[in-house]
Amino acid sequence: MIALQLPTFVRPSPLTRVNRAVADPATTCSRPGLAALTFDDGPYDYENEISDYLHARQIKGTFFVNGYNYGCIYDEANVQRLKRTFSQGHLIGSHSWSHPHIGSLSANQLNQQLDLVEGALMKILGVKPKFFRAPYGEHSQQNLELLAKRGYTVVDWSFDAEDAVGASPEDSIESYKQLAKNFPASQITLNHETYQTTAQKVTPNAVSALQNAGYKLVHVSECLGLGIETKDLYLSVGTPSARDSSWTCDGTPAPGA
Template identity: 60%
Template sequence: MVPGERFTSIILTKQETQDIITTCKNKRDFALTFDDGPYIYENQISDYLNARGIKGSFFVNGNNYACVYDDQIVRQLQHTFQQGHLIGSHTWSHPDISKLTETQFHQQLDWLEIALQKILGIKPKYFRPPFGSIADHNIRILKSRGYKIINWSFDSEDSIGATPQKSKSYYDQVAKAYPEPQIALNHETYETTASQVIPYAIAVLQKSGYRLVSLTECLGLGNKTEDLYQAVGKPSQRDNSWKC
């Protein structure tokens, strides 16, 4: 366990556990991921990464910190997508999916898929369970719908009250774990994560020798459309269905 590592899961079989990806395949690779958006700090993060040639992964909700259909949020999400960052599913409203019925879970996936198709023209391929909590029926449904399940090996703990200094200290510690591969959990919903923690993390990780890579590169894939999404088409024009 590395500093800040935290996720919850009920008891799963060995095969089910193997279906959950928690780290990169290759040593030296480090993938930065961001949950709970889209929110007002998203482009502060995406622009900072983009200016340095780094691709992040944003696991988004439909109606959590903000409604995904809000004008400002739509513009931010489209901007992030156009920069080539990965957009993944984090459910519609961030429930603990292990406690949902199968019908309820399908709805959480459906509603977000509909929104991302309208706004970006995509069907996501990567899914992160809220709280890292997942049950066997969730895994079966996700696999049947073509998703890859992504958790993490390192947590900055920004979502559970870590100060920026504490999150930075976690990054200092994980940098010392080089060259062990890592998938890092951060949250785009905190201004200090965007303005303080991520710039610091990038500097300390690169200094240690880590390659900051996209999630698909982290998994040993490429950045082709089929590596990133299940489908890519044209987004829709805004109409009166764009509401939460």
């Protein structure tokens, strides 16, 4: 028999305890009946399988991307993935440049991580990200204060599909079915676009389970009541740049660093 996993609800670790002057990271939506599907660690091979599936059903997803994790964000295949996802109206957020444990970074190092992702997304898409998810969901008070000063809204989650820690797609699907029973309690769900089974099996079943329960599936900006227009999703919206010699990951922090 396959052991079925119940939904995982994250309790803040000591790293996530913050001064009340800084907003706590978001874990649920602003009103009942909403659920935001989020996907971390791209851009990667399966991103557009997910984005196309959601787009065909008029669902807006959220993709928290790295600059140099599963490949370089400037690789042409990744550039085209991001452009397609963005053109479909999905929200693109920052997940740091190289997926480090940001709680161990200095302020200068964290600023570099943010600057590099901002620079890449401004070049590729013409936008400066507004939403940030910390790798591993780890963040110190100092991290959150710095992010707030830079205008970021930090997004954690209420439910983890656990694809990144070895859950089978069957277990993740069953967890989503159990989660759907909590309707209308709002949800922000964590998934990873780097797994083929997440794209091809878990996401379609998650959508079905949540929608059948009555959830409206939205990106995190709508989830948090912060707007649905493109200008609401980013700190700035401009014009993409033409590729030049600066479109490289050479000389930047390596994956995990």
